[in-house]
Amino acid sequence: QVQLVESGGGLVQAGGSLRLSCAASGRRFSSYASGWFRQAPGKEREFVAGISRSGGSTGYADSVKGRFTVTRDDANNTVHLQMNSLKLEDTAVYYCAVVAGAIWGRKASSYDYWGQGTQVTVSS
Numbered sequence: 001q002v003q004l005v006e007s008g009g010g011l012v013q014a015g016g017s018l019r020l021s022c023a024a025s026g027r028r029f030s031s032y033a034s035g036w037f038r039q040a041p042g043k044e045r046e047f048v049a050g051i052s053r054s055g056g057s058t059g060y061a062d063s064v065k066g067r068f069t070v071t072r073d074d075a076n077n078t079v080h081l082q083m084n085s086l087k088l089e090d091t092a093v094y095y096c097a098v099v100a101g102a103i104w105g106r107k108a109s110s111y112d113y114w115g116q117g118t119q120v121t122v123s124s
Contacts, residue, residue, distance in 0.1 A: 002026040002113040009118030020081040022096030029077040033104040036081045038092035050104025086122045093117040
């Protein structure tokens with residue numbers, strides 16, 4: 001069992017930055033690959049970013065590529081999502097998730113454990 005708690009969400013103006021964190025507890029966090037997803041009102045949950053167990057492989061949705069960066073800190077059982085140049089369309093609840101194994105995936109169904117989410121609101 002892994003428990004995940006996201007933090008760092010909030011209200012930011014377009015063009016601004018936020019850094020989301022996901023703190024993990026329970027089983028060895030270093031055994032898991034991680035992903036970030038988001039869900040806007042009335043829309044399906046979508047993949048944002050993923051990072052492998054080793055941290056050596058990352059991937060991003062086209063909509064955030066070049067603006068968002070995912071990193072992990074296994075010493076502190078934490079995954080971060082640095083979000084720069086935020087746009088109105090980035091407004092959503094952001095979720096972190098982990099999957100046992102080395103590789104992240106783009107499908108939400110691939111993940112084993114989820115956090116409760118943190119709201120990100122981008123204003124004009």
